[in-house]
Amino acid sequence: MELFHEISRKGPILDTVTYATLLQSMFQLGRVSTTCELLRKMLASGQIPDIVTSLILLNGLCETGHIKEALKLFEAMRNSGLELDVVPYAILIDGLCKVGLVKVAKELFHQLSDKGLKPNVCTYRVMISGQCKDGLPNEAYRLFGSMGDNGCSSDSCCSNVMIRGFLRNNYTSKATQLLTEMVGKGFSADIFTATLFMDFIVYSNGSILL
Template sequence: MGFKNLLCSYEFMASLLVQVGMLREADGLLFDLEGEEISLDNHEIFSYLIEGYVNMKELERSVFVYDFMRGHGMISLRLCYHVLVDLLVRIQRTELAFRISVDMLDFCGKLNCANAKTLENLVILICGNGKILEARNIVKKVLPFNPEVSSFVFDEIAFAYCEKKDFNDLLSFFVEVKRVQSVVATNRVINSLCSSYNVKMAGFFMQELENIGFKLDEVTYGILIGWSCREGNMKNSMNYLSLMLSEGLVPRIYTYNTLISGLFKVVLLEHARHILNEMMDRGTPPDISTFRVLIAGYCRSRRFDLVKSLIHEMDNGGLLNFRQWRIHFPGRLPFWDLTL
């Protein structure tokens, strides 16, 4: 009676109980000691206890033990952080996952691949909940130790900012971390900027991204050209076309079609034909949609002589297939018959 074991004896007993899966018994021993004001500051035992609870899907108990550790100034093992955050992400307990992930980043330094992947999934989850500030804070903490953060993470942050239409904050984030999202995500941002504001705002955004290494592709230019045409600013659209060609990029056919349609809207009929010649010279043959745009434009301008010429071009190019038309649309005249 009254005999007290050494601390190392308690540590040995608790460790053995955890190893054989008797978590409740180990848990009871550790907290009974706390009640007797015997502090067992062995972070490994507590970490393994948390890991055991996580494996048994006893989330609340694992978080309770974790908070007890933190309250006593103990730092968990890296694996403990990983399994706990991973579970919280999988069951979408976002706030808890974020809180513990911040501790992991503060105390673990460089992350391994598994840790980094878990945090990437957390960032995606946080962005989906609209908590962009928390997501970008995690990324900023990760980058100094793990610069190879997946571009998918930056895409999700960009998409979240797009939803909020907070383009200034998005730009400041990418300038700060000197990283940009993928071309696909950037094109979505540019299109959203044009839709919400104007091409001028989108152009400014693009210049800032180019300063930190982003390269425009033919789709990016196509978006800027398309919205410039919609705004009736054909000078701007032709400037973007010139820049695009100077960089060796080949416009998509829908970009050419948009340009032709835009020229008709401002009654520049002769330039529309120049665009047609330009696209053929650069190896982009016009398709049925191109000729539809041209015929519609010439009809509105009452230039039926040019309409007739275009239809002959279509016939010579094999784009007029009366037999296929009759099969798919029996009893109906093709649009070129109606035009003439």
């Protein structure tokens, strides 16, 4: 970062490539605060990273909980004219859900159709998981059920996430029903779902199966 300040003082304004190189280097070194400061300077100068660098940074900022900076970068990406597909939306939705901003994530999710984009399985899984963790299993299940309407079939992973969401919110009968449906479609419970079911069986003396 000292090199960046030195170049900024003595030389011309840094170009996008130089900014992108510095950003990726700082992030790889684990200097997240420095990366955020550098990103703020870059955006303030009217520049944004290319799409590849932007996605790396967006994912990194979300993974480290720097949602405010991630939102700023995402808005800059949208306003820059970059052709955005569903990937950056999925990354940000995941980041928002992880910090409990499920309502904001939901708004972003519904913006996909306005942009002519269709959520993929990953995007659905993230949104379903976020709503379940926020204590909204019924809302999550409605979203789960709407996947086919948008041409996106639920997979084993989505089904497992939904079942775990039911269990963690004490909707055991719905979890059992969905598990039965899932098995009927040829899916199977993963180790996390199976373990959670076993825990409930133990604590309920087997009544979960009745």
